[in-house]
Amino acid sequence: MPELYSMQFLLFLAAVLICYYAAEKLFPRFQWVILLCASLFFYTWAGLPYVVFLLAVSAACYRASHIFAEPGVSAENKKRVMVGVLLLHFLILGLFKYTGLFRRWSGWVIPLGLSYYTFQSVSYLLDTYNGKQEAAGSFWKYLLFLSWFPQLLQGPINRFGAMAPQFFRSRKFDSRLFRKGLMRYGYGVLKKYAVANMLAATVSHIFTQVDGDISGCVVVFGILVYSFQQYTDFSGGIDMVMGVSELFGIEMSENFRQPYFAVSLADFWRRWHISLGAWMKDYVFYPLALSKPMRKWTQHLRRKFGMQWSRSLPAGAANIAVFFLVGLWHGADLHFLVWGLFNGLVIAVSDCMAPLYRKVNLPKKGAGIRLFRTLRTFIIVNIGWYFDAITDVRDSFICLRNTFTRFRASAFAGDILIYQIPYRRENYMIAAVALLIVFVVSLLQERGVDVREGLLKKPAVLRLCLYLFCALLVLMAFPFAAEAGGFMYANF
Amino acid sequence: MRISRKLLKVLLAVCAVVLCNQAMDFVLSPNYGSARITFTELQERDDIDMVIVGSSLAEMNIDPGILAEKLGISVYNAGTAGQSPESTAMLVEYLIRYKHPKEIVYAVNYSSLGNLQSLASQIAFNAAYKDAVPLLDDIRADLRFFSTRDHFRTAEALSCWAPWSVNHTFLRPTEIIKNVIEKIKGTAPSESLNIHSPTSRYYNSGFQAYDGMLDYNDVGKKTSIGYFNEDFYPPALQSLKDIARMCRENDVRLYVVNTPKPVFDVVSYGPWYFEKMQVLEDLFAEYEVPYVDFSLAVPELYEAKEEYYHDYDHLCYDGAEVFSASLAELIPYFRSGGYKDLFRTPEAYLASIKTISSVDFDLKEASQGYLIQAFAWTGSNVECEYRYLIRESGTEEWTVVKDFSVADACGIQPGTGTWDIRVEARVKGESAVRYYTQTVRNYR
C-alpha cells in the first residue's frame, strides 16, 4: 500500500497536479481525463492483475445502469440484471476477503480498495435501479468514480451523485482552496505520525501477551491508548486523502465528525466512519426494516404490544443485522462479529429505553448533562474496543473480567514493564502534545468553527509558526516509532 | 504587482523554513556524531596512506595509531556507527577522489549485509558527507539517497533534510546547552565525544572504543542472530562489488576483514555462518581482494580471549589494541600474498574450542508446564552437561529441577505464578559454569 507521505507519492501528486491544472488551459472539457489516467496509474502500483477486477465491476455496473434506464426492458429482466450484477460484486468481494483458501491457492492478496469500490459500485447500481440516480454519461466517467485514487486506500465510500458534478466540470487553480487542502493533508500527517505511530506499539504489545493474570489497570490503559491510536490513525489517513482530493478541488464525503464528543452510541455511529454508516443505512437498514415481512411483523406487534414495541423491535432487529454486517465488513473474524453485535445490541436497547428516559424528565440541555452523556458514551465505545483491539475473543473476556476483578492500580508502574513495550518517555510526550492540538481543533469544529478558514485569516507569521511546530512534532516522532528499530541515541 | 507580492511571501516563507532547519541542526545535531567526526577530520588531513572503513566494527575495533606505528605509515579510521554498505561505497568514492589512499581496510560482518540498516545512520552519514563535498555533489548525494533501499517509498526517509530530527543529543537541557556551547567555541568533535558519551571514548584518528567486558552469563539471544538473513541483501552485495571495482580501477589495495567475535556469536548461527562467509570470500576473490574472518585466525596471529569482547560485535579497548596489533602483522601478508596460511578451516576452529562460550534456552508451552530446550554454544569436540533450576520471582533460593546430566531438554511444571528459570552448562568433568536466566509468567 503506497504511503501517502513519501517521496514517491509526493512526486506523483505534484506531477498530476501540474498536468491537471495545465489541462484546464489546453482542453478544459477533458480535464477530468487526467484524473482518470492518474487513478489508473496509481492503481497499477498495486499490481497490474488486480485492475482486471476493477474494470470488470465497472463494466458490469455501468452496463446494468443503462439497461435500467431503457424503457423497452421488462421489470423482471431489470431485476434479474440487478441481482446478477449485485452477486458478481459480492462474489468477488467474498472470494478475496472471506476465503483464505482462494488467497492461498492463487497467491493473490486483496486487491487495493476492493472493500470500498465494491460498496461504491453497489450504491450506484441500486440508486440507478431505483431511479434515484441518472446513469453515468460514459464508461470512462463511471470508471473515474470507482477508481479515484484518494478514496482507494481507506475510503470514504462516496456516492456518484455527489462526485460526478465535481469530477466533470473544468476547474481553474484556486490558491485558497489549494492551501486549505494542504492544511488538511498536514493535519492528517500530524495525527498519523505524531500520535498513532507513537502509540501503536503500546497496544500491540499489551494485547498480544494477555494471560489470566493481566492487571485491569494495564488493560484500561491499553484500551484508552487504543481509542486514541485508532481514531488518529483512521481519521488521520482520511484527512490526508481528503486533503489530497481537495487539492484538485474535489470534496469527498466526510467520514469523521469529532466521534468522541458523541452523546450516545447511535450518535457515535453518525460521527465515526460516517460513509459506511450512511451506506448501511440506505442499502441495508431501510430496505430490511421496510421489507414486507418486517412490515407485517411491525403491524402484528403494534396490535399485540402497542406503539413502543412495534417501533423498537423491528428497527432494533434490522439494526443488529446492520452491525453484524459492519463487523463482517471489517473481516471474517469472530471478534469483529462480537464487536458489531455489541454495538447493534446497545443501540437497540437504548432505543427501547428512550421513552423511559423521557418519563424521568431529565434536563435536556446544559453542559453538565452533555458532559455526563459524552463520558458515558466514551466508556461504552471503549468497552466495544475490547473486541476490536483484542483479536482473540477469549482474551477480550479475560481482559473485561480483570478490569473489574483485578484492577490493581497501585501495581501499574511495575506491571506495565512485563509487556516490554518499546517505549520511551518521548513517545507519550510527543503524542500528548499532538493530541492537545487535535483536541483544540475538534472542540472548535464541534462548535461550528471553520478552523481552516479561521487560520487563513490569521497573520502569515503566526500560521508559519504553527506549521513549523507541527512539522517539528512529526519529524521528531519518526525515530521513536516502533519500526525505527530502536537505534536511538547511537550517535550517528 | 499582486503576483510578485505573493511570490515574495512564498520566497520569504521558504527562507524562514531553511533558516529554522539550520538552527535546529545547530542546536540538536551532536557535535560528536560519528559521521561528523569522520568527515570533519578527513577534511583536515592530507597524505593518508591507509583508511579503515565500515561500521562500528571498523570504528571501534581497529586502532589506527597501532597500525601507523607498526607499519610506519599514516592511517585514519573512517568507520562510522551503522555505516551501511551503500554509505561505505560513497565513502570509498570520496576517499579515492579527494584523499588518494594507497590501501583501504574494510571491516564487514553479517550485520552489515542484512536488509535492516539504521535509517538514522544513513541520514546522518548523508548529511555529514554533504557538508564535505561541493554543492552539486549534494544533489547527487540526495538522488542516491532516495534510490537506495526503500527510501523512495517510506515516510521516514523524507526526514533526510532534517538530520537533527533522527540523530540528536539526548533531549535533556544540559546536554543540548553543552552541545551548542561546544559548537560556538569550535570544540573538536572528538573532544565533544569524550565529554558526552557515557559508554565510549575517543582515542585517535577516528578511533573510539568501549570499556567493559560483556556478561557471558546474560547472553541468550543477544547475538547478531537478529540480523540473520537467508540471503544477503542484494543491493548490499552490489555495493561490495562496487567498492572492490572502484579500488581496482584506481589502484587502491583493498583488504576485507571480518573482525573477531566471541565464540557464541559464530556458533549460534549454525552451519549457515561459514557458508555465508564463503559467499563473501568468493565475491571478493573475483576482484582479487583478500577476505579473512578473524575468528579463524591461528593463535600465533591472534589469540582470542573472552575478556576482549564488549558485546557480540565489538571489542573493548584492550581487545581492540590486541586485535589491531594482529591486524598490523597481517597487512604485510596481504601485500605480498600468503595470508591464507594464517587462517584455519572452520572445522579446525570449531575443534580448537575447549570451553563453553554462553548458554541459551527456549521455553515452549507444553500441555502441562513448559519444555526447556537448552543450547550451549561451544566447539565441536566438547561434551556438555546441563543443570536446570527454578525459583519464584522475587525470592533468592534456587531449587534444582534436574541436576547435571547430558540431557539438553527438561520439562518443568511450575505452579501458577511468575518464575525465574535458569539453565547452567559446564564442560563434562569440569566445574566452571555458564548460565542464562529467563522469567516466565504462568497464568493459564
Add this chain to the structure above:
Amino acid sequence: MEELLKVLGEIRPDVDFAGETALIDDQILDSFDMIAIVSAFDEHYGVTVKPADLVPENFNSAEAMLAMINRLKK
C-alpha cells in the same frame, strides 16, 4: 395536517413537528424514528413508503411529509 401532527407526536412527543423544517438535515429524527413513521403512515394512510422515498426533501418538515403522502395515495 392536524391528523399528521398527532401521528408524528405519538412517535416523538419531544419534537415540534409544526415548526421544524430541517428534521432530517439537522438530524432531529434518526433512522429508528423513520421506521416508526413509515409504518405509522402505512397503518394510518395506507401508503407504502419505499426506501427510495426516504430522502430529506420528503421528510424535512410536516408539510413535505403531507405532500409525499398525497402523492403516494394517487
